Amino acid sequence: GEDVEQSLFLSVREGDSSVINCTYTDSSSTYLYWYKQEPGAGLQLLTYIFSNMDMKQDQRLTVLLNKKDKHLSLRIADTQTGDSAIYFCAESEGNTPLVFGKGTRLSVIA
Amino acid sequence: GAVVSQHPSRVICKSGTSVKIECRSLDFQATTMFWYRQFPKQSLMLMATSNEGSKATYEQGVEKDKFLINHASLTLSTLTVTSAHPEDSSFYICSAYSGVNEQFFGPGTRLTVL
Numbered sequence: 756g757e758d759v760e761q762s763l764f765l766s767v768r769e770g771d772s773s774v775i776n777c778t779y780t781d782s783s784s785t786y787l788y789w790y791k792q793e794p795g796a797g798l799q800l801l802t803y804i805f806s807n808m809d810m811k812q813d814q815r816l817t818v819l820l821n822k823k824d825k826h827l828s829l830r831i832a833d834t835q836t837g838d839s840a841i842y843f844c845a846e847s848e849g850n851t852p853l854v855f856g857k858g859t860r861l862s863v864i865a
Numbered sequence: 866g867a868v869v870s871q872h873p874s875r876v877i878c879k880s881g882t883s884v885k886i887e888c889r890s891l892d893f894q895a896t897t898m899f900w901y902r903q904f905p906k907q908s909l910m911l912m913a914t915s916n917e918g919s920k921a922t923y924e925q926g927v928e929k930d931k932f933l934i935n936h937a938s939l940t941l942s943t944l945t946v947t948s949a950h951p952e953d954s955s956f957y958i959c960s961a962y963s964g965v966n967e968q969f970f971g972p973g974t975r976l977t978v979l
Contacts, residue, residue: 790970797871797958797972798909843908852899853960853968857908 757781761844761856768864773831775859777844780825784846787820788853789829792841801829801842831861839863867893869961871971878949879979886944886974888959894939895961899968900932903956912957915942949978 758780767773779787788803804811804818804827811818817830831838841860845853868891878884888898896917901909913934914922921934933945942961946953954977960968 786967795975798970800970803967847968852911852914853909854911855908 757784757846757854759844759846759854759856761842761859763857764860764862766862766864767834769834769836771834773829773834773838773861773863775829775831775842775844775861777827777829777856778825779827779844779846779854781846781848781854782825783848784825785848786846787818787827788843788845788847789816789818789827790843790845790855792843792858794840798843834861834863836863836865867891867961867963867967867969869895869959869969869971871957871959871974873974874972875975875977877977877979880950881948883945883947884949884976886946886957886959886976888942888944888961888971890940890961890963890969893961893963895942895963896939897962898936898942899960899962900934900942900944901958901960903958903973909958912944946976949976951978954978 760778789801790798815832819828841858843858844856847853870889872887898915900912903909912927915934915936917936923929936942956973958973960970
């Protein structure tokens with residue numbers, strides 16, 4: 756079946772950039788998502804990218820997609836303490852259930 | 866973006882009781898809703914796909930008689946955990962597919978079974 760892999764932990768200093776990486780196996784993936792989950796809360800959609808795009812930028816967030824290598828990354832510029840959360844990478848073919856990675860816990864050190 | 870609500874947000878119940886969780890799409894119609902479960906410090910796992918007007922499709926290992934899903938309208942799906950036990954304690958999250966290639970997630974329901 757489909758699989759999505761992420762590193763489990765990332766620690767950065769406030770003001771630095773954070774890069775969270777994700778790999779996936781499903782070559783039929785059409786949409787790739789990044790979600791943020793704060794403690795005890797639901798999922799917040801940060802951004803998503805279509806598989807025919809290489810890059811998408813939205814304010815402090817930059818998503819890079821290497822479809823050949825099935826590699827997705829999320830870069831957060833000028834990381835703040837409020838960015839501390841778990842970040843989930845997910846993929847779907849559009850109207851199919853999302854397949855999630857295990858999540859990367861981002862810790863921002865002041 | 867579109868809004869999906871869940872009710873209740875938190876519920877604590879005694880072992881053996883049944884708990885109903887509602888998932889509503891507030892400003893769009895959702896022919897398909899998905900139910901996920903998230904155990905502490907783990908990722909979301911799909912439990913079932915709920916289609917309006919038809920029976921839900923359950924993932925392997927999810928008991929359909931224990932987790933009853935009813936998608937009675939284009940804006941409401943309910944998940945009933947029957948005869949809940951402590952091992953059912955989890956964070957239950959629904960998502961609704963808007964038909965425009967995007968899913969919107971509810972805020973989740975934290976179930977604690979004593």
